[in-house]
Amino acid sequence: MRVITYLAGVGLLGCATLVQAAGNPAEGKEKAAACGGCHGENGNGAAPIFPKLADQHASYLFKQLSDFKTQRRVEPTMNAMAEPLSEQDMHDIAAYYAAQPITAENGETNRLGEKLYRSGNPASGVPACTGCHSPEGAGNPQANFPQLHGQYAAYVEKTLHDFKAGERANAMMRTIAAKLSDAEISAVAEYVSTLK
CATH class of the missing domain: 1.10.760.10 (Cytochrome c-like domain)
Structure with a gap:
């Protein structure tokens, strides 16, 4: 019985950690204001060379921001943009873009x-x-x-x-x-x- 209680407690602790780590899209919208020049106001990219962030998985966006911040992924503009962000900032920005609808590209199937x-x-x-x-x-x-x-x-x-x-x-x-x-x-x- 103690083992089950312990495992249940560990499971709840894990859930609490996941909930705590989740981003706030409303906060993320404010924090993402500077990103609009390249990624568009709603994350659909201002030009085709910049990635669309809209509707992307928040976990993926958070990882990319973390990689830019630590320079594991090197791109000078993004390294500079990510450097001052806190972990919560990155979660919030990721949550904001994940909640935005992506605009589909039109064209014939290749x-x-x-x-x-x-x-x-x-x-x-x-x-x-x-x-x-x-x-x-x-x-x-x-x-x-x-x-x-x-x-x-x-x-x-x-x-x-x-x-x-x-x-x-x-x-x-x-x-x-x-x-x-x-x-x-x-x-x-x-x-x-x-x-x-």
Whole structure:
């Protein structure tokens, strides 16, 4: 009985920690005011080279802000923007953007991109993107895999090239991107931008 009581107490403590760590979207809106110049007022990106933050998983956004703050992910503008943020600030900003609706991109389905996204390329050892990012591009918040649907094609393409060049830290994505040709990178980027 003591073991069950102890485990229940640990479980409640874990839940309390999760609740405490959650961000406040209203506070986040105020704290994100400076982000609008690049990411748009509601997180839909002011230009296609900047990522859409709207509707992204809060856990993923928090991790990216943390990585920018500690310079685990190096991008001078974002390192400077994240440096003064507290942990709560990052949770609040992440919660704000996660609550915003994403605007979908319009365009015709890129058939090569769809094939790569759904089936990968067995000949070159590229796995299907759906395994981590889901068939609809919704990602997996528990595993910190980002949502991709509706993201700007230009940003996805740049990101895949950054992984291929070893400029981003995710070892799994570096390995996958290294196996993609430039044409495949462009195709899958165009395809995910039209996922809804």
